[in-house]
Amino acid sequence: MLALAAIVMAEFTIPEEIGTTPRSLLLLIPLLVSIAVIYKATKVSRVSAWNFIKESALLFGSILVFMVITALALMAVARFVVG
Amino acid sequence: MTYRKTEENPWPLIFLVGLAGWFLPGGGYLVLKETRRALIIFVAVTATFATGLYIGSIGVVDPIGYKLWYMVQMMSSPLVAIIGYHTQGGGFPVYGRPNEMGQIYTSTAGLLNLLCIVNAVYMAYIRKTQDVEQ
Numbered sequence: 001m002l003a004l005a006a007i008v009m010a011e012f013t014i015p016e017e018i019g020t021t022p023r024s025l026l027l028l029i030p031l032l033v034s035i036a037v038i039y040k041a042t043k044v045s046r047v048s049a050w051n052f053i054k055e056s057a058l059l060f061g062s063i064l065v066f067m068v069i070t071a072l073a074l075m076a077v078a079r080f081v082v083g
Numbered sequence: 084m085t086y087r088k089t090e091e092n093p094w095p096l097i098f099l100v101g102l103a104g105w106f107l108p109g110g111g112y113l114v115l116k117e118t119r120r121a122l123i124i125f126v127a128v129t130a131t132f133a134t135g136l137y138i139g140s141i142g143v144v145d146p147i148g149y150k151l152w153y154m155v156q157m158m159s160s161p162l163v164a165i166i167g168y169h170t171q172g173g174g175f176p177v178y179g180r181p182n183e184m185g186q187i188y189t190s191t192a193g194l195l196n197l198l199c200i201v202n203a204v205y206m207a208y209i210r211k212t213q214d215v216e217q
Contacts, residue, residue: 011137012141013140013175015177015181016137016138016181017181018179018184020180024180031131031134031188034128034130034131034191034192034195037123038123038124038128038195038199039195039198041120041123041124041127041199042120042124042199047119047123
């Protein structure tokens with residue numbers, strides 16, 4: 001048990017290998033889930049399973065769609081400016 | 084559930100809720116007997132912080148090199164200071180994208196916990212000073 005705990009703790013002392021690639025930005029999706037869940041947990045008047053999941057999913061989807069639209073707009077501007 | 088305002092001084096409860104929320108994510112809601120909300124917030128804030136530590140290692144908590152990030156990370160819990168104590172000598176170097184991602188995750192966890200503390204404190208104040216139907 002102690003050995004297992006030591007192995008788990010050791011995992012937190014070595015950084016993961018993440019390249020500076022566009023795919024690395026996908027790591028922001030779990031963060032987005034967390035933001036949506038916590039924000040909704042502070043906002044809903046009653047925490048009932050179905051309502052809470054629905055509200056969180058809606059917020060997650062809205063932010064994701066807005067992020068994609070912003071990314072596309074910025075890409076278009078970059079293409080227009082740089083060529 | 085209905086809460087009636089009381090003539091009691093609300094500040095001890097508000098202080099307790101704020102302190103509990105800082106020491107343990109969701110602790111403020113636990114004091115207010117909002118168990119489900121407290122559990123969701125505890126799991127989400129802790130998982131976000133732990134993911135940041137896993138991605139970037141405990142080296143992302145750096146009280147010397149990244150003071151501002153450290154202050155924000157400390158919003159998660161004062162227990163972050165224990166990690167800071169072990170990493171302040173620079174024994175866990177981390178650079179590049181893992182460093183960025185680790186700091187973004189851990190700092191966001193801190194800011195989200197601050198949001199929860201403020202919300203719990205507001206909820207405690209409202210319950211003590213106004214008639215509330217929930």
